[in-house]
Amino acid sequence: xxxxxxxxxxxxxxxxxxxxxxxICLWVVQWWLTHPKKQPIAFSHKIHxxxxxxxxxxxxxxxxxxxxxxxxxxxxxxxxxxxVANExxVANExxxxxxxxxxxxxxxxxxxxxxxxxxxxxxxxxxxxxxFLAKRNPDALKDPGKFICAQCHGDVSQMSTIAAxxxxxxxxxxxxxxxxxxxxxxxxxxxxxxxxxxxACHR
Amino acid sequence: xxxxxxxFFQWSVxxxxxxxxxxxxxxxxxxxxxQLELPEYRLPGEAKWxxxxxxxxxxxxxxxxxxxxxxxxKLEGIxxxxxxxxxxCAQGQSSLQALYNPDRLTSILKNQNxxxxxxxxxxxxxxxxxxxxxxxxxxxxxxxxLHGTTGALMVLLAERAGAKICVLDFQSTTAVRTAMKGLTxxxxxxxxxxxxxxxxxxxxxxxxxSGDLPVHYAWSYGEFRxxxxxxxxxxxxxxxxxxxxxxxxxDQWIPVRPGTEGWAALGLGNALSALGxxxxxxxxxxxxxxxxxxxxxxxxxxxxxxxxxxxxAKRPLAVAGAENGSYSNGVWNTEMIxxxxxxxxxxxxxxxxxxxxxxxxxxxxPSVIISIEAAVSQFQKGKFESVWVLETNPRYLLPKKLDFxxxxxxxxxxxxxxxxxxxxxxxxxWVIPTQTWFETWGDRLIRxxxxxxxxVSTLYNLQQPVVAERPGSKALGDILLMAAKxxxxxxxxxxxxxxxxxxxxxFPDESVWENMLLRAGTWDEASLDWELYLGxxxxxxxxxxxxxxxxxxxxxxxxxxxxxxxxxxxxxxxxFFGEGQVLIPFYSPALGDGSSANRPWMQELPDPLxxxxxxxxxxxxxxxxxxxxIERGDVVRLxxxxxxxxxxxxxxxxLHPDAVAVPVGQGHDHYGxxxxxxxxxxxxLNPVWQEGTGELAWVSTRVKxxxxxxxxxxxxxxERVNNYPxxxxxx
Numbered sequence: 014x015x016x017x018x019x020x021x022x023x024x025x026x027x028x029x030x031x032x033x034x035x036x037i038c039l040w041v042v043q044w045w046l047t048h049p050k051k052q053p054i055a056f057s058h059k060i061h062x063x064x065x066x067x068x069x070x071x072x073x074x075x076x077x078x079x080x081x082x083x084x085x086x087x088x089x090x091x092x093x094x095x096x097v098a099n100e101x102x103v104a105n106e107x108x109x110x111x112x113x114x115x116x117x118x119x120x121x122x123x124x125x126x127x128x129x130x131x132x133x134x135x136x137x138x139x140x141x142x143x144x145f146l147a148k149r150n151p152d153a154l155k156d157p158g159k160f161i162c163a164q165c166h167g168d169v170s171q172m173s174t175i176a177a178x179x180x181x182x183x184x185x186x187x188x189x190x191x192x193x194x195x196x197x198x199x200x201x202x203x204x205x206x207x208x209x210x211x212x213a214c215h216r
Numbered sequence: 217x218x219x220x221x222x223x224f225f226q227w228s229v230x231x232x233x234x235x236x237x238x239x240x241x242x243x244x245x246x247x248x249x250x251q252l253e254l255p256e257y258r259l260p261g262e263a264k265w266x267x268x269x270x271x272x273x274x275x276x277x278x279x280x281x282x283x284x285x286x287x288x289x290k291l292e293g294i295x296x297x298x299x300x301x302x303x304x305c306a307q308g309q310s311s312l313q314a315l316y317n318p319d320r321l322t323s324i325l326k327n328q329n330x331x332x333x334x335x336x337x338x339x340x341x342x343x344x345x346x347x348x349x350x351x352x353x354x355x356x357x358x359x360x361x362l363h364g365t366t367g368a369l370m371v372l373l374a375e376r377a378g379a380k381i382c383v384l385d386f387q388s389t390t391a392v393r394t395a396m397k398g399l400t401x402x403x404x405x406x407x408x409x410x411x412x413x414x415x416x417x418x419x420x421x422x423x424x425x426s427g428d429l430p431v432h433y434a435w436s437y438g439e440f441r442x443x444x445x446x447x448x449x450x451x452x453x454x455x456x457x458x459x460x461x462x463x464x465x466x467d468q469w470i471p472v473r474p475g476t477e478g479w480a481a482l483g484l485g486n487a488l489s490a491l492g493x494x495x496x497x498x499x500x501x502x503x504x505x506x507x508x509x510x511x512x513x514x515x516x517x518x519x520x521x522x523x524x525x526x527x528x529a530k531r532p533l534a535v536a537g538a539e540n541g542s543y544s545n546g547v548w549n550t551e552m553i554x555x556x557x558x559x560x561x562x563x564x565x566x567x568x569x570x571x572x573x574x575x576x577x578x579x580x581x582p583s584v585i586i587s588i589e590a591a592v593s594q595f596q597k598g599k600f601e602s603v604w605v606l607e608t609n610p611r612y613l614l615p616k617k618l619d620f621x622x623x624x625x626x627x628x629x630x631x632x633x634x635x636x637x638x639x640x641x642x643x644x645x646w647v648i649p650t651q652t653w654f655e656t657w658g659d660r661l662i663r664x665x666x667x668x669x670x671x672v673s674t675l676y677n678l679q680q681p682v683v684a685e686r687p688g689s690k691a692l693g694d695i696l697l698m699a700a701k702x703x704x705x706x707x708x709x710x711x712x713x714x715x716x717x718x719x720x721x722x723f724p725d726e727s728v729w730e731n732m733l734l735r736a737g738t739w740d741e742a743s744l745d746w747e748l749y750l751g752x753x754x755x756x757x758x759x760x761x762x763x764x765x766x767x768x769x770x771x772x773x774x775x776x777x778x779x780x781x782x783x784x785x786x787x788x789x790x791x792f793f794g795e796g797q798v799l800i801p802f803y804s805p806a807l808g809d810g811s812s813a814n815r816p817w818m819q820e821l822p823d824p825l826x827x828x829x830x831x832x833x834x835x836x837x838x839x840x841x842x843x844x845x846i847e848r849g850d851v852v853r854l855x856x857x858x859x860x861x862x863x864x865x866x867x868x869x870x871l872h873p874d875a876v877a878v879p880v881g882q883g884h885d886h887y888g889x890x891x892x893x894x895x896x897x898x899x900x901l902n903p904v905w906q907e908g909t910g911e912l913a914w915v916s917t918r919v920k921x922x923x924x925x926x927x928x929x930x931x932x933x934x935e936r937v938n939n940y941p942x943x944x945x946x947x
Contacts, residue, residue, distance in 0.1 A: 025226065075260045083260030088253040117252075120687075124247040 052126055054112045055174070062158055063170035069158045080138040084125060091117050128175050129166065131193055135214050145205075164201075165192050251286060253684075260285060267294060267736035269660055269677035270308045271653040274363065274428040274569035276660040276675070278736055279304055281682040288312055288654055288683050293431075294735070298666040298675065300431040306821055307808065308431075313815040314652050315683070319888030320635050321649035322688040328647075332688070337648060337695070342702035344602045344629050345377045349706065352378030354601040356591060360385055360608035360811075361570065362775050364659040364679075365718050366693040368572035368581075369711075370606070371775060373700055375582040376707050382591040384608050386801075386809040386880060386898065389428065390587070390909045391541030394779045395550035396566055399558075403776040404566035406554060407664050408535050411439035413450060415529035417484065417522070418466065419477040419553050420456035421537025425824075426803040428569050432666070437465070451529075453522065455480040455514070458800055458835070458877050459870030460539075461824045471872045474798040474915060475790025476512040477540045478549030481556045482787060483508040483516070484534075487523035488559055495559050499785055511789060513872070532560045539802075544913040546906055548788040567664025571674070571772030573722060577710035583778045587910025588614075592903075595623040602629035606692065607650060611639040612810055612884065615901040615912075617858040633692055636814060639886045649689035655681050656691035657716040661772040676769035678719065678736040691715055722770040782908050793902045794857045794918035797840070800877040801897040801914060807881025813891035814884075823879065826866055827933035832894040833866040835877040840921060841867040849927045854878070854919040859900035864928035876919060 014022075061067050070076060075083035090113055094102075101107045102114060116123050131137045146161045147153055153160035158170055169175065202209055219227070258264060263282050270277045270291070278297030282290040291309055295302035323330040324337055348355035355377050362370060362383060374381050393403040405428055410416060423433040440450040454466040457474040472480050482500055486508065489496040505516035526532045536553035540546060554564050572581055586594075594600060603624060614620045624630060624643050632644040641647040658679040665672050685691075693715035700707035712718055723729045792798055806821040806829075807813045819830050826833060834852055846852060852865045854876060861878065871877055882894025904916040 028231065075262075079259035079262050081259070081261040084248055084250045086251045086254035090250075120252055122252050123250040125250065127248040 052174070053123055054116075055109045057173045058169045058175060059171060059173045068156075069162050069169070076139045077143055079140055080136075082139050087113070087117050087121075087123060129193055135195075136216050137214065145207075149205075165197075167192070254286075258286070263289070265292075266680065266682040267678075267734065268653070268682055269658075269679040269736055270304065270311065271658065271660065271679060272305075272307045272311055273430065274361065274660075275299065275305075275431050276569055276662045276677045277304060277308060277431050278677060279308065281654065283682055286683060288315060296735075299429070299662070299677075301435045303431050303435055305431050305434070306806070306818070307812060310812060310815045310817045310821075311652065311654070313817055314635065315654045315686075317636065317814060317888065319637065319814060319890075320686060320689070321637060321647065322686070324649065324688075325637075325641070325644075325647035327645060328642075334690070334698075337646065338698045338702045340646065341631070341695070341699035342704075342707075344604075344631070345373070345699060345703040345707055348377040348379055348602055351601065353380070353594075353599060355379035355603070356594070356600045357381045357604045357606060358384050358591070358608055358610055359606040362572065362585075363570040364661055365573045365575070365722075366658050366715060367570065367775070368575050368578070369693055369696055369715070369718065371572060371581060371584055372575055372578055372711075373696055373707060374584045376700075379584065379602075380586045380591070381584045382586055382588055384588060384610055384613060386613055387426070387538040387542050387803055387914060388909075388911045389538050389541065390776075390779070390911045391546030391906060392536070392538060392550050393776050394547045394782055394909050395541075395554060396564075397777075397779050398551060398782045398784070399554050399564050400566055402566060402568075403774065403779040404568040406536065406550075407565040407567040408433070408533060409436070409565065409665070410450075410533065410535070411436040411443060413440060413529075413531045413533035414446075414448065415526060415532045416440070416450060416452045416535055417526070417532070417556075418452060418454040418456070418462060418535045419481060419537075419549070420454070420458075420460075420463070420472075420539045421535050422460040422462045422539060422803065423535060423537055424462040424465065425460065425805050426539075426808075427537050429567070451525075455512075456539075457798075457872040457875045458802065459825060459868075460802065461805060464825060464870070469870070470514055470518060472512045472514055473872060474800060474875050475543035475545060475549070475792070477536070478545065478552040479508055479512045479787065479789075480514060480519075481534065481549075481552040483512065483514065483519040484523055484526070485552070485556050485559055487519040488526065488556075490520075491523055491527060493527075493559055497555070497785075500787070503787055513874070526560065531562075533557065533562055534560065542914040544791040544904060544906055544916050545788040546913065547782050547908045548784055551782060551784050565665055567662065567666075568774050569660065569662045569664075570775070571661040571663055572775055573659065573661055573770050573772050575711070575718065576721065581773045581775050581777075585775055585778065588912055589905045589910035592618060592623070595627075598626065600627050602631070603627045605630075605632045605634075605640050605644070607634055609634075609638045609640050609810070609887075611643065612887075612896065613898055615858055615903045616899045617901075618903045633695065635689065636888060637886060639884065642886050648695060649686075650692045650695070651685055651689045653679055654683050655685040655689075656693070657681060657714070657719050658691075658693065659719055659722075661769065663772070674769040674772065676722070676732075678732050680733060680736060693718070780908070788907070790916070791904070791913075792916050792918045793904060794920075796855075796918045796920040797837070797876040798874055798915065799854060799856065799897065799901070799917045799919045800875050801880050801901065802877055804879040804881040807879070810881045810884065810887075810896070813881050814888040816890045819890055822933045825870065826868070828866070829931050829933070830893070831928075831930055832863050832879055832882040832897075833930055834861075834863045835866050835868040835871050836921060837871045837873040837875065838867055838869050839873045840876075841865070844921065844923060846921075846923060849930060851924040851926050851928045853922045853924050854897075854900065855922060856900045856902060856917050856919045858902050858917070861895045861897055861900050862924055863895055864930045866930070876921060 072085040073082040075081050094110055094113055098107050098110050102110050143161060150160060263284050265280045265282055267280050270279045277300035278294035279291045280294055281288050291304050293300045293302040293304045323332055357374055357379055359381055389405060392405060396406055397403040410433060424430060424437060452466040453468045454463040455470045455472045455477055456463045457472055459469055463469050483505055485496050486501055486505060489501050505519055509516050534553050534556040536550045540549040543549060557564055611620050621643060630644045631646045632641040633648045633650050634641055635650050635652055660677040663672060663674045697711060697713055700711060701713060720729060723732055805824055806818040812818040822829050834854060836846060846865045848865060848867055850865045851862055853860050853862045878897035880898060883896025884891040902917045904913045906913040
């Protein structure tokens with residue numbers, strides 16, 4: 014084998030190793046990024062939705078009338094927690110609720126780690142989907158967590174920590190959640206007679 | 217190099233995979249923010265519109281502000297508003313950059329050190345008020361404007377403290393008000409029904425841009441040129457020493473010497489009188505057109521030809537402005553131009569944008585306003601123990617020769633109220649951060665013939681907060697009310713504790729108040745176009761309130777009726793001091809009087825005539841440039857008796873040979889990161905007092921022009937090619 018051939022072989026091998034190594038790194042990094050992180054407060058949907066039976070719409074007020082579900086304001090949380098478990102907070106117990114009151118006293122908004130992400134090139138409206146699901150099953154509004162929200166978000170009432178199901182990392186969008194993948198949306202649209210043209214979502 | 221097919225495919229796959237993986241970006245961390253407080257009607261990520269009143273000038277435009285997640289995003293005009301008809305000017309649009317300016321004060325400054333102790337502020341202000349009340353005349357307030365409920369509050373408290381108020385603004389309207397007092401008995405501002413005219417003669421006014429109704433007049437001008445019910449397009453002729461925006465829109469510009477606009481009106485009046493028009497003063501007709509020509513530099517036949525055209529016009533109109541009022545003979549200039557209207561059979565109409573509302577327990581408007589001349593005189597005599605500067609910047613606006621810095625430094629108690637640090641606040645003992653009009657309650661009461669019927673009506677324009685207030689600051693009116701409360705019953709009697717309560721007290725009926733919040737004003741129209749404001753964001757829990765009851769405007773009164781009626785019985789020439797050309801410092805289309813210099817949107821707004829951005833320039837007449845061999849960009853110096861100013865030359869064909877012109881607005885040295893360049897022409901003015909008003913005659917300085925050498929870069933939009941080095945883009 015001539016020197017030239019050996020050199021080409023070496024370069025090819027190095028590129029191949031580099032590409033594989035790079036792919037593994039990116040895969041790991043993306044998985045790490047999309048894996049549920051520690052939230053600033055360990056808020057438990059299992060306690061609030063599962064045990065206390067609080068409706069999803071009570072906190073996520075934007076979901077019926079707007080595109081974005083939103084998260085409750087610190088003031089909304091304090092409306093209950095200025096009373097609920099307050100004695101324990103005063104007694105320096107319940108550290109997570111203490112964190113909440115700390116945010117309120119410092120007049121500081123809470124920055125949650127976003128679990129459900131829709132790429133920027135996709136337009137998604139909660140209002141439209143809630144309305145559709147409610148129309149299909151009017152009783153669904155009595156327990157939206159079970160009959161409406163669970164369609165995409167899973168059974169949140171059993172989740173101590175909100176975690177999007179992690180599947181194959183979507184390399185181009187960094188999306189690891191199959192429930193917010195295009196295939197998931199399209200399948201549901203197809204099954205339920207939803208719009209199938211591109212501009213329904215990509216606008 | 218020979219490659220086999222197998223190798224080719226291997227190379228392709230490997231490099232393709234490498235590129236694909238390299239192209240996958242790591243998605244950035246996304247946060248989902250729980251806001252601290254979120255009203256129920258507000259949907260995340262979706263817009264709500266709130267009606268309020270822009271307070272950038274006295275225009276009182278009704279605007280609707282788009283708010284998303286508690287952030288103000290955009291202003292739009294309210295289409296039904298009788299003043300602005302849905303339009304907003306650049307100054308109004310840029311006001312978002314005042315609200316979100318990174319240089320805003322976020323804490324009180326006590327001896328230039330940060331503090332958050334508002335209680336100490338209120339107690340200090342209260343003690344100064346009480347000290348002033350026991351030594352009447354020892355307190356001075358310097359304000360940029362007195363209007364509406366906050367203005368009424370300032371006047372009331374000043375009176376209780378025995379204090380005087382000096383209203384400092386560039387360009388002052390005092391000369392115009394004084395002239396109007398002589399003509400109508402009321403010291404108001406003239407109103408020009410431009411949209412109804414078919415032939416307008418403008419005497420240097422820049423009504424499309426400055427003055428007190430720029431947006432209204434811009435709308436009116438549009439109707440004047442292209443209105444639907446017109447049989448022909450209106451004609452606009454301008455007499456002016458310099459082509460400003462309005463003059464540049466004219467069909468003909470007739471250059472006149474600075475300060476002789478009133479003489480041009482005199483010439484026109486004499487020519488009309490010679491053609492048979494009755495009513496012109498006898499002393500005026502005794503002055504020949506040749507004499508007038510020597511003063512103005514305008515040939516007599518121009519007056520004669522224009523007079524003939526005016527006689528053919530069905531609805532002629534003569535327009536004056538604050539520009540005419542900026543000379544030593546400003547009152548006379550304005551009066552002559554209005555007399556021309558009377559000669560043409562045009563009724564002299566007026567409007568008042570700065571009416572003060574009536575406060576609980578208040579009877580009449582006390583006379584507390586003093587002129588700048590009187591204020592300076594008392595300063596120099598050491599009369600003032602306490603001086604409060606309310607949202608203006610006298611150290612920037614006043615000529616250096618007046619030595620405001622020296623005078624202010626000698627005052628025992630120096631307090632500056634401002635949203636931003638500025639040159640004046642650097643000298644103060646206390647700098648108290650105030651808020652922008654997006655965050656506060658207020659109003660503007662305007663009386664004038666704005667409706668279609670031209671009937672004089674009083675419009676109440678409500679200003680309501682559209683975003684949460686900036687932490688660390690308070691509304692000016694609320695600070696004054698708290699100071700009054702701390703000062704005791706003699707100051708706070710019958711006053712509530714907030715401007716919100718004061719404003720609401722004008723409308724005790726709840727359904728009327730709801731209506732006021734909805735449309736931010738009282739107008740003749742009975743309905744409101746809901747879709748414009750809410751789009752499809754109507755919240756089912758908060759449907760639009762039914763417009764049950766219209767509100768009536770509260771009564772108001774002017775603070776300016778103390779001005780003396782002028783007595784004019786002869787022609788008055790302008791006076792200038794120094795040698796050389798007359799320096800015209802003009803109200804910058806972008807920066808105004810300099811208060812917008814900290815807004816990058818306004819810094820980058822090209823000047824309509826020169827297209828210069830981000831710097832000042834010195835406009836020189838072409839004849840002078842030819843004589844001194846000055847080219848565009850050459851560094852020149854203007855030297856007055858009071859100082860010198862350098863800058864890049866802009867040879868201008870749109871300037872009278874006797875004048876040089878420099879825009880006001882640049883030259884700050886303590887106004888934030890965006891306003892730290894250029895030079896201020898007001899600093900080199902001679903402090904000349906205007907006859908009959910005691911205001912500064914802003915245009916009364918002559919300057920010598922000197923070449924310094926070298927070139928200064930001006931960023932312009934009219935010759936971008938020349939901004940590049942010539943070897944890069946050879947022509």
